[in-house]
């Protein structure tokens with residue numbers, strides 16, 4: 001609801017530019033392919049003489065420095081292992097890359113001889129070692145041209161630059177395929193003396209996530225096995241089954257699906273169950289994976305090994321099937337359990353694709369992503385989820401420590417406690433006991449009145465904003481009255497909440513922000529005040545005790561609850577847009593606002609290059625983000 005209000009206040013053109021797409025993905029460097037390709041067999045490179053250090057330019061020296069770094073032996077070992085395992089040839093677009101490849105391998109070889117024997121490496125590596133490393137893949141463009149020429153094209157893994165191409169295309173390109181990844185990335189951009197920057201994705205040998213029992217009656221959950229920084233990609237998973245519908249189908253079937261709410265989700269969920277029974281059930285691997293999932297809240301199941309969820313196959317391939325003996329026909333008595341599995345574990349997801357600025361298609365999907373479905377709910381989640389094509393990418397939304405749990409929001413968490421509780425009880429049958437819920441429960445008496453008024457006024461204000469939007473489209477004069485009473489009323493509630501917080505002594509800054517986030521629409525309500533606020537927000541603070549403005553409070557509140565969230569990004573993007581409107585492009589205030597927005601974008605989409613993040617922020621400011629993911633809730 002608050003998203004809708006924000007949209008309305010922005011008077012945005014809904015026809016959108018949604019782009020969001022992250023990039024970072026796995027492994028490798030995407031080589032976009034302008035020059036002709038040189039194909040070198042991987043092993044042949046090992047015998048190439050090592051170029052003298054003096055002949056290397058600066059970026060290459062940096063690469064060597066990195067590779068010589070003692071702390072990087074694990075990465076080196078993995079890369080080396082992978083390269084020596086790969087029997088295939090690697091397509092490389094120009095001789096500079098070839099030079100790097102040779103350098104890289106020599107250094108891997110050198111380091112293995114010098115500081116690690118293979119035996120030691122294996123001993124020291126954690127149990128779950130991801131077979132990743134330096135890999136080179138062809139770009140989408142190249143694949144397409146091969147297709148055009150009638151050549152057989154196998155599945156193409158994603159590369160850094162094809163993902164960026166996709167981001168920058170604003171949803172015009174087909175999403176690239178993304179490989180599964182369970183681990184922790186290290187990104188190193190190496191500039192070569194060639195026109196294009198080559199991004200090299202190196203991965204550590206260490207899996208940073210494990211499945212554990214998490215206590216407090218929450219069953220199993222995903223837990224970190226190493227420290228990670230905000231923006232690190234922790235997991236990339238492809239669904240074992242997915243059901244999708246585009247808008248036209250939804251209109252035809254009279255469903256009311258909305259981003260984030262999924263009123264008609266049972267139709268897609270039903271379709272997903274059907275796909276699972278017809279297709280996925282035939283694979284013994286998928287049957288084994290499904291057996292590990294809970295089908296109703298509170299079920300006690302054993303902790304499965306994470307290796308069960310490792311898929312060597314690339315996205316979008318049909319799951320490997322066993323030969324189909326009659327016995328693998330779907331057992332009818334399993335249907336109820338499968339429905340329960342889908343209801344408990346499936347994610348709903350919306351995505352926008354467009355052919356051009358006007359021709360936009362919004363689609364809704366419901367899928368089963370295995371490892372992400374072990375994530376428990378929190379009202380202050382620790383990770384962000386984004387779906388690119390079919391692949392779900394889990395990014396650390398904050399700096400996290402080893403042992404911290406990966407948590408997501410199962411539903412809209414910018415709501416008061418009572419509404420959040422209704423969602424969790426109705427859909428998942430649990431009571432969240434996170435610190436934010438506990439705080440709000442403690443303050444229930446103080447907040448009772450405001451909570452009651454809030455729901456009513458928010459609904460009223462949302463309707464008004466929608467009516468205004470329609471009036472604007474029909475070019476009626478009505479929309480010019482930009483702050484009708486219902487909206488002003490809602491904005492006044494923010495003042496009331498501030499009074500309650502003022503009277504409540506001993507709250508930390510985060511705790512105050514958690515409360516504000518529960519009433520976020522009140523802080524975003526008055527469209528005119530957003531502009532005034534932005535001006536006020538960046539005025540030099542010479543006077544002491546200058547109170548923050550509403551939009552500033554809204555951004556701080558959303559960030560403290562969930563920094564990696566489309567709505568947090570949207571608020572930051574609106575602030576940036578308004579700041580530019582107020583102060584022009586080259587102001588110090590704009591710089592600050594841009595940095596804030598970039599930091600949030602990073603926490604949602606991972607470490608893209610800056611111009612890609614900026615494109616995403618631009619899309620966020622002008623429309624609802626094109627991709628939003630929530631756990632599927634029961635109809």
Ligand SMILES: C[S@@+](CC[C@H](N)C(=O)[O-])C[C@H]1O[C@@H](n2cnc3c(N)ncnc32)[C@H](O)[C@@H]1O
Nearest residue numbers: 218219220294297298344373374376377428430
């Ligand atoms: C998608 S599953 C998560 C994985 C689950 N913990 C397991 O062991 O399979 C969702 C279920 O986990 C439990 N759960 C998730 N978040 C919870 C929370 N914050 N408090 C209590 N139970 C929770 C609920 O039983 C819910 O139905």
